[in-house]
Amino acid sequence: MKLVCGIALFAFACVSFVTAEELKCTLKPADIPTAWLDMVDPCIKAMESQVKNEIEASMTYLAMGAHFARDSVNRPGFSKFFIESANEEREHAIKIIEYLLMRGQLTSDVSKLLKFPLRPKREEWNNGVDALSFALNLEAQVTGNIRDIIQICETPKTSTFNDYHLVDYLTADFLDEQYKGQRDLAGKISTLGKMMATHGPLGEFLYDKKLLNGEL
């Protein structure tokens, strides 16, 4: 049998499909100039690891959504809010991936982009303020991660290549959303914190219904 399935790794999976005739599973790659590939290594690595960070944030928000959905906790507004956040964080990871693809990256080893199994940072919270505060700290961490990437990609240690486009994208798109999101969380913690200080469960109950109806 000819080696129609390309690299040995894929050979096994292909063979199981080869019955009477042989299949051409792997196509001959085209000749593509590489001069346009200008991203430098430390910057690529930093961006790739940001995919993990965004997914970890997503999983943590999902755990928050699950926690507040429980019968004994019963805060559907908080649950809805955090599940929306989980979806947004997943979208952020996809945006980073799309950016890397646009710049000609991720041509190999996509399996290493995430580390399985994917777990949240925590699974239980004491109350709404506790979860919102955890979220705010998580966002502050992510903001720090993005600032680090910007620094690495602006002045990489290994070369003089300043990645203007990437730095602009992260600044205009990601940092903008981070700062606005952080302000929103801080405001929520403030309002809810004040109410809960004097009217603990009642404050949280009322706030939850506001969240549920999108009145905040």
Next chain:
Amino acid sequence: MIAIAILSTLLVAASAEYCYNDVEAACSSRPLNTDAPLLANCNAKYGSFESLQADMQAYANANIETSFEYLLMSTHFGNYEVNREGFKGLYRKLSDKAWDDAIDVIKFIAKRGGRMNFNQLPRFKKNGKESRILELTELNSLAKALDTQKQLADEALRLHGQATQHSKQDASVAHYLEEHFVEKQADTVRDLAGHTNDLKSLLGDRDASVSVFLFDEYIKKTL
């Protein structure tokens, strides 16, 4: 006096699963001499959900894991060398679906008085390295997707079987699985099997590059 105390303790124990009794005890003038949480029985648990919970948690986690595997498969088809918009979109769509399904299972668990446990490992996922090769050719990727969807569908059927077993019958779980999973899974499995066989017959060509290009365009239109 002691006899009355013992009798009332026995009565509470005998009817321990009732929320109403918890409320009566909690609202009575006698102080509660227990460390148990207040109104512990005022929960949403009934039927056989408790015995099905771990499997449902594992199923949610299986969907999460599957979702991210699809996302990486989609990523691979999006790189400039492979450049297959159709396959990229197909796996992105499957990723989105598995993610939404995971969230839905988590909500269902909460509805039935349970709690999500992200450490409950999926039942059918292999932990070996070979299962995590996601840089696949077009046909290999379809094969992997088909196998994955069948595993998810089989697990839904197995869970359904558990939920309809005489001893731990729970029609609510069974109905949820039917409505939310079983029906749609049949469509997805059939579509992927069809795609795989279409592509198989196209790859018989001496030069399959044009066939794969056309097939990718077709996949893109079906999304």
